[in-house]
Amino acid sequence: MNMAIVSDIFTIAAVSAGAFFFLAGTVGLLRFPDVLTRLHALTKADNLGLGLVVLGLLPRTDGLLSALKLISIWLLVLLGGGIITQLIATSARRGGPPE
């Protein structure tokens, strides 16, 4: 087995696993009973789902710079997603959504 096939299998496996986490996160968002548990499901999609997709795409990049860009996108989403979830949760505990 040559390297190209190994890298292809790695990409397919990692991106599929990422897609699975996105699916699970979406199901959780639709099925869970309240705001806090739904947020919990949503952040799993961001953290693990996107992380695995990025991991799977890393062997396909055409250089170190593109790989670093992909990783920093993941880190930014982690940061933004985590903090915005906290903000939504705080406002939900205080008095529900603004409507």
Add this chain to the structure above:
Amino acid sequence: MTTATAFNLGLAVLVMVLACWTVLARGAFAATVGFVAYGLLLAFIWIRLGAVDVALTEAAIGGGLSGVLMLGAAARLRASEALIAAETIAAGRRLWAAALSAVTALALVTSVLLLPDPAPTLAPAAAENAAATTLGNPVTNVLMAFRALDTMLEKVVLLLALVGVWSLGPDRFWGGRLGPRHRVDPEGMLVFLAQLLPPAGVVVGIYVFWVGANAPGGAFQGGTILAAMWLLAMMAGLTDTPPSGSRRARLVLVAGPSAFLIVGLGGLWLGEAFLAYPLAYAKALILGIEFAMVPTIAVTLGLLLAGPPDRSAQS
């Protein structure tokens, strides 16, 4: 049907459904959230069409900044929303509105269907002369060289929009600080984000501007990212909005269009026409204008969202 076609079709249907949902949504807040998601999906469609520059702008302006503007409007309207919902519109007027919307939609559909095939385009002419500016990004070529006049006027329009927003403030606060002073928990998450994100965001903004010469990006997209970082700091209460009378802010506001105008007049004086760049210096001049434009765009967009003067200059 290939996977790509199925994906495109699914995306198109999703955008249509979301658009209908946004129009039909009951509350202003829900409609705004729908609109932001719609803007992001639209950006995705532009990527599928290979128009990455448009996608960047759509995501930043259509999804991001317009979304924040509308969230502010929705928050202001919250008190009167029950009143508006309770109001009933006469059946006749509803019918007229429906007829007008249907005629508009029909006119749009027919004009799209009646487009000649192949559609008239200047793309080959633009591609043929792309080498003149030595810029690698054809969109920047069109925006900054072939249709530079449009781009310049666009920046002037942004400035006029800001004048419009400022004129909504009461007379006694003219020259005062813009919008409310945001007060949030100094130990809270928003402050943490506003301290952590801008250093990275500023680098990304400048990078997006800089690669615009040869890859998707440019002054507008980069400036929008910088504006977002500034807004984040303002919303977290880490910095206050400048007074509308601030000379420094006003200088930054006019710097970009002035640089554009000076280069344009230089073309009239030295070259053949208004905004005609000497070929040898075309790239340097274009990058120079864009460089002057980035702070102007960032400050204009930031102040557009900050709102009209709302306090005295001292408070």
